[in-house]
Amino acid sequence: MAFQQEPPFSHGQSAGTAVVLCNLGTPDEATAPAVRRYLAEFLGDHRVVEIPKPIWWLILHGIILRTRPAKSAAKYASVWTPEGSPLKVWTQKQATLLRGYLGERGHQVTVRYAMRYGNPSIPAVLDELKAQGITRVLIVPAYPQYSGTTTASVIDAVASWSLKVRLLPELRFVNRYHDDAGYIEALTRKIRAHWMHHGQAEQLVMSFHGVPERTLHLGDPYHCECHKTARLLAERLGLAKDRYKVTFQSRFGKAKWLEPYTEPTLIALGQQGVKSVDVVCPGFTSDCLETLEEINMEAREAFLHAGGQQFQYIDCLNDSPDWIRALTDLTERHLQGWPTKQADDPMALKESRAAALALGAKD
Numbered sequence: 001m002a003f004q005q006e007p008p009f010s011h012g013q014s015a016g017t018a019v020v021l022c023n024l025g026t027p028d029e030a031t032a033p034a035v036r037r038y039l040a041e042f043l044g045d046h047r048v049v050e051i052p053k054p055i056w057w058l059i060l061h062g063i064i065l066r067t068r069p070a071k072s073a074a075k076y077a078s079v080w081t082p083e084g085s086p087l088k089v090w091t092q093k094q095a096t097l098l099r100g101y102l103g104e105r106g107h108q109v110t111v112r113y114a115m116r117y118g119n120p121s122i123p124a125v126l127d128e129l130k131a132q133g134i135t136r137v138l139i140v141p142a143y144p145q146y147s148g149t150t151t152a153s154v155i156d157a158v159a160s161w162s163l164k165v166r167l168l169p170e171l172r173f174v175n176r177y178h179d180d181a182g183y184i185e186a187l188t189r190k191i192r193a194h195w196m197h198h199g200q201a202e203q204l205v206m207s208f209h210g211v212p213e214r215t216l217h218l219g220d221p222y223h224c225e226c227h228k229t230a231r232l233l234a235e236r237l238g239l240a241k242d243r244y245k246v247t248f249q250s251r252f253g254k255a256k257w258l259e260p261y262t263e264p265t266l267i268a269l270g271q272q273g274v275k276s277v278d279v280v281c282p283g284f285t286s287d288c289l290e291t292l293e294e295i296n297m298e299a300r301e302a303f304l305h306a307g308g309q310q311f312q313y314i315d316c317l318n319d320s321p322d323w324i325r326a327l328t329d330l331t332e333r334h335l336q337g338w339p340t341k342q343a344d345d346p347m348a349l350k351e352s353r354a355a356a357l358a359l360g361a362k363d
């Protein structure tokens, strides 16, 4: 592979710092061709599906990409907003707010968001930052719980970009924040606020995205980290063990995934006579297809059909000020030692809290 052409003496240019909030990614449009492009990239990642490439390629291109895009596109259409896919809208908003909050604390940093699959891609954003003279980059995955399928894949994308770059920026990565006090507090407040307005259901179901069970046996810490998040959250909420459940959603394929599965658990609760449930998805920092459609539409219907009477979905952290503050604290800790408070980034100087306020920051 050839190295990129570097501008001569580029090491003598300005030395700026950037934070890149990296999320999973989403299709550009709620159409079958756009979903096919997105799924081809996503499901073609060996971190996500570990089946040997020659076999998986035949299944993916021969079966899955012929049938799934149309079905998934219809689901995406049911949650699409005038500004686009919810995942992208929230991630973009979080990046803008984070830039504002960091600016208010005196940090002159550029903040961008990037997507592991789809747009704006991680290499495109890193290219753009490098062209701007950024020399230090902090990568913050939007996943509180570490998983090889998600967090490591973000790191892969950065590492693969770096293969063609001669003069690399200094790079730092946040691996996990599943037990971060600010993150747990933001979730706690979100749930308490919900209870204040709607009352507390008999059961709180904490639903995390699933992964194949074999990844747990092969050493992926994701399952443990989800359970730790859930335990800390239950402790902060003062919830006894019999008042909440931890479940895993979004199973893909026929293999065994982490259990218990969310929808069958909700059906069992309905059948056992539980009349009301609150469902929260603590592993998703932004609402997306998996929360808005799979939980708030499909799982809701399944619970009500099984005899349940009240299903309350609690939104993801999205743009909640408690969450953006926690994200700012976390980012600030990981920026330590970098001279972000010097006037070394003329771009970021212009980016102020006004941008965050214009987007509706509440405090």
Ligand SMILES: C=CC1=C(C)c2cc3[nH]c(cc4nc(cc5[nH]c(cc1n2)c(C)c5CCC(=O)O)C(CCC(=O)O)=C4C)c(C)c3C=C
Pocket (backbone or CB within 6 Å): 024, 025, 026, 027, 047, 048, 049, 068, 072, 085, 087, 143, 147, 149, 150, 209, 210, 211, 212, 250, 252, 283, 284, 287, 288, 289, 290
């Ligand atoms: C913690 C976050 C996530 C993990 C872990 C994860 C693993 C994982 N996902 C799939 C397959 C699919 N996931 C899909 C959507 C999706 N997944 C996450 C997050 C995690 N995935 C999010 C935030 C989303 C929503 C994206 C959006 O656009 O809103 C999809 C696509 C939708 C569909 O066609 O059903 C698939 C497919 C696997 C196989 C996997 C781990 C092995």
Ligand SMILES: [Fe+2]
Pocket (backbone or CB within 6 Å): 209, 250
């Ligand atoms: Fe997923």
Ligand SMILES: [Fe+2]
Pocket (backbone or CB within 6 Å): 250, 289, 290, 294
């Ligand atoms: Fe799903």
